[in-house]
Amino acid sequence: MRDCASHGRQTMPLLNAASGYGAFTKVLHWVVVVLFALQFTSASIMVRVAANGTAIGLSQAIYYNWHKSLGLLALMVAVLRLLARKSGRLPDWAPTLGNCERAFIHRAEQVLYAAMFVMPVSGFVYVMAGGYGVNLFGILELGNPIGGKPWLAGIAGWIHTLTAVVLGLTLAGHVGLVLWHQLVLKDRLLYRMLPRR
Template sequence: MQLLNSPTRYGAIAQFLHWTAVALVVLAWVLGMFGDELPKGSSRDLGLYVHTTAGLLVIALTILRLLWRLADPSPPAEKTRFGEWLFADWVGLGAKLAHFGLYVLLVAVPVAGIVLQFARGDGLSIFGIVEIASPWVRDRAFAESVKEIHELLAHGLLALAGLHAAAALVHHCVFRDRTLVRMLPGSKA
């Protein structure tokens, strides 16, 4: 098993950070969208706790992932047919902006969730170990505004992640390069 990135593929550590973030984002989004459907009481409380914990883990993983990228840079982009096209630079710029947007949203969505928790006047449980009291008095109007922003950012994150996944599939199915395969665990070099 290759732990570090190579010129041709991502290592196991980068893959783990990537796919764990994917799973946590999907889990948090599903619970955010459908958590109110859970029965009131302990089930709904557990759903909110898991939602919040997943968001906190996304922030931690994103920071860890960015630090890991500094220590172990990503492999260079695969050569595609775009390299021959006049607008190849625009496509490359679009890919870089999409990745930047993903990293921004991976932090912004949970941060908005934390602000929402505090705006409701509720404390924030950090993995069930520490409880941070809300620095604000409950403000329903502010909480409702923050909730809308949190949801909008979360939907934006899912949409951008979907675009990211679609681009990887286009690379795999249309261009037949290794862009997708090199991020898949267990694939050959």
């Protein structure tokens, strides 16, 4: 029987293999991109709109609600993504990447994975310790396992903001490097994360 994991032209394997990223990793990568884009967009709107104001017809409370709910969904996707990363093996490096670029990618991926967990956990601790709570997608009021602790809310809120800045800078490097290779060096690096290699 042929090993489809080792042939680029065969059906794309589910798990990562030496020849490239698997379907799980690719799908989850782009799901996280969409969720993070929604998170940064909702956050920048909700912290600017007045408590009784609206933006594009939606109240501030709706933005907060969706931000918290999608953030917790992103945490679940991050768990799946980590499992996908730990299964199979990491693909070989793209041959067009220099040693410095490989070192940067390695560190950047560590930061991105850490941020995928620190962002939602710090947000959750912030709203629970602050006594704001979470009404999941407007249908389920979550219990508060932490209870009101203003000092903890202060620390968690600070971690949420700081991690958002580190995440934004790291993403700029990550996307910048991929686009540089894709558009300037034209070595098709982006295709390593797209359905067909």
